Amino acid sequence: MTHYDVVINGGGMAGAVLALGLSQLKQANGLPLRIALIEQSRPEHNRHPGFDARSIAIAGHSQYLLQQLGLWPLFAELATPITDIQVSDQGHFGQVNLQATDYGLPALGYVVELTPIGQVLYQQLQQTPAIDLYCPAQIQDWQQAQDTVTITLNNSSQLQGSTIANRQLSTRLLVAADGNHSPISRQLKLPRRQFNYQQSAIIANVQTAKHHQHQAFERFSAEGPVALLPMSQGRSSLVWCVSNTRAEQLMALDDNDFLAELQTIFGYRLGRFTRTGTRHCYPLMLDEVPKPWHHRVVLIGNAAHLLHPIAGQGFNLGLRDVAALIEQTRHLLSLSSTQHSAFAHANEHNQAQSTLADIGGYAMLSRYGQSRQADQATLVGMTSALALLFSNNDPLLAAGRNMGLNVMAACGSLKHTLAWQAMGKR
Template sequence: MTHYDVVINGGGLAGAVLALGLSQLERADGSTLRIALIERSAPDQNRHPGFDARSIALAGHSCELLQQLGLWSLLRDLATPITAIQVSDQGHFGQVNMQAQDYSVPALGNVIELAPVGQLLYQQLQQHPAIELFCPAQIATWQQAADQVMVTLDNDQRLTTSLLVAADGHHSRISRQLKLPRRQFDYQQSAIIANVQTAMPHQGRAFERFTPEGPIALLPMSGERCSLVWCVSNARAKQLMACDDSAFLTRLQQEFGYRLGRITRTGTRHCYPLVLDEVTRPWHHRVVLVGNAAHLLHPIAGQGFNLGLRDVAALVEQVRQALLDPSEAEHPVDLGSHQLLSRYGQSRQADQAALVGITSALALLFSNDHPVLAAGRNLGLMTMAACSSLKHSLAWQAMGKR
C-alpha cells in the first residue's frame, strides 16, 4: 500500500491540469508532493471521453491562470485566438460586436481543441517525476478514514492519500457515492457539436446567435475551421442527427445565416443532453470535487471549463499557502484537513453560484420565442451595443474578468 499526498481520479483536462499544477509546489524542505492520477483510458481521439473532438473557449483570465500554473507555454501553440465576438438574435436587429483591440488585449479568449491538448498533457504526466500515472485503471472501492482515504484499483493495487480529488466528470462515481446535495434542472435541450468549414475565413471571429430553440455558437479553430455548438430541443436534435451532411448543413445555414458565407462541410456530429447539475457544497471529509464533477452548466456562455479551471487554480493556491505555513517544517501539513478544504470550498461558492445563475437565466431567456421576452432581449442587445459601458462590461465578463 503506497501513500500519496493527493490522489486525483480522472485524467481529463481538469484532472491533468490539477496534477501538473500541484507537481510544481514544494514543501518547506524542498521536496515535492507525491501525486497519483488515475485514468481509465489514454487520450486516444476515438476513446477518451475527456479529450474527444470538442473544442473549448478559454477566457482571457483562464489563459492567465494557465500561465500561473506553468502550462500556457505548452498550450499556446494549440490555441486559436478569438479577436472578435458578435452576439445576435435571430429575426431581430439587436446585435453586439466586440473587438480585442478595443480593450488593448491581443485576444478576447482562445479556442483549444481537446484531442491534441489531451495528447500533450498525457505526455507531460508520463514524464513528471512527482506524478505516478495509473492508466488504464479505475477505482474499484474507496473508503474514508479519520486520517486518510484508502483506494483500491480494479487491478487490486491499493493506495492511501490525504486528499482524494474527484475530477471524473459529470457522471462522477465519487460524487454519486458521497450523496452530496445537488441542484438539478433539465433544459429539455441537446447540444450538437461538430467541426465545420466555411467559405469565408473566420479571421479569429466568434459568433453566438440566439434562436427560439437555443443558441448557435461558432468558434474559430485552426485550419480555418469553426467549432459548432448548436443547442436545440431534444426532438429537433434527433431530427438533425438523423440528417445526412448535406441536409444538416442546409438547416444550419438557415439558422446561422451567411456571416461566414456558405457552410461547406461538417465533421462527425456528437449530441449531448443539456442539464444543470450542481453540487452545492462540493467537498467532504478528505474529498473535493472539481470541474464537471462539481458543476455541469449550460454552454450558452461558454464558461463551463473556465469555471472548472478556477476550481483547479483555487485548490492549487490553497495547497501552496498551506505548504508555506512556517509550522509545516516541523509538522507536515495535512492536505485533506477540514480547515484547508473549508477554505477552498468557501472561496469557490460565490463564483460558482454567480455563474450558475447567469447561465441558467440566459438559457431560459434566449431559448424561447415568447414575444415579450424576445422584444426585451432584443432591446437589451441594442442598448448594450449603443452603451459603451454596458458593452465593455460584457466583454470583460467574456474574458473572465469581473
C-alpha cells in the same frame, strides 16, 4: 500500501491541469508533493471521453491562470485566438460586437481542440517525476478514515503502462475530477441541484466559404443559441442548442441538408457552409453540487458543476476551481514551511517531520469551498437565466432580448461588463 499526498481520480482537462500544477509545489522539506492520477482511458487511443471531438473556449483570464501555472506553453501552439465576438438575435436588429483591440489585448480568448491537447497533457503527465500515472486504472473501492482515504484499484490497473502488484493506495486528499457522472460524488450522496433544459447540443466542426478571421459568433434563435468558434485551418467549432425532438431530426439529416438548416439559422456572415465533420449530440442539464467537498474529498470541474454551454464557461469555471485548490495548497505548504523551520531550529538534534501541512484537512477544504461558492453560484445562475431567456420564442421575451442587445451596444459600461464576463474576469 503506497501513500500519496494527493490522489486525483480523472485525467481529463481539470484533473490533468491540477496534477501538473500541484507537481510544482514543494513540501516543507523541499521535496515535491507525491501525486497519483487515476485514469481509465488513454487519450492517445482517442477513447478518452474528456478529450473527444469537441473544442473548448479558454477565456482570457483562464489563459492568464494557465500562464501562472506554467502550463500555457502546452496550450499555445494548439490555441486559436478569438479577437472579435459578435452576439446577435435571429430576426432582430439587436447586435453587440466586442473587439480585443478595444481593451488593448491580443485576444478575448482562445479555442483549443480537446483531442490534441489531451495527448499533449498525457505526455506531460508521463514525464513529470512527482506524478504517478495509473492508466488504464479504475477505483474499485475507497474508504474515508480520520487522517487518510484508502483506495483499492481494480485488477487490471497499470502504473505508467506496467501492470502493478500493489493496488492499495492511501492519501490525505482525494480529488474527484471524474466528470458529471462522478462515481465518487454519487457514493458520497452529496446534495445536488439539477435541472433538465429539455435541450441537446449538436457539436461539429464546420467549414465555411469565408475565413472566420478569428471571429466568434453567438446567434440566438427561437430554437436555441448557435455558437461558432474559430479553429485552425479556417474551420469553426459549432455548438447548436435545440430541443431534444429537433436534435433528433437534425442528427438524422445527411450533411447537405444539415448544413442547409444551419444556414437558415445562422445566415451568411461567413458565406456558405461547405462541409461538416462528424456530428455529436449531448443532452443539456444543469447538475450542480452546491457544497462540493466532504471529509478529505473535494470535487472539481464537471464533477462539481455541469453548465449549459450558452456562455462557453464550463472549463473556465473548472479551471478556477483548480487554481483555487492549488493556491490553498500553496498557502498551506508555505505556513508549514515556516513552522517546520522553527521546529527544526528549536530541536536541532531531532529530525523535523517532513511536513506539518494537512492537505485534505477540514480547515483547508472549508477555506477552499468558501472561496469558490460565490463564483460557482453566480455563473450557474447567469448561464441558467441566459439559457431560458435566449431559447424562447415568446414575442415579449424576444423583443426584450433585442432591446437589451441594442442598449448594450450603445452603452459602453454594459458592453464592457459583457466583455469582462466573456474573458472570465470575476
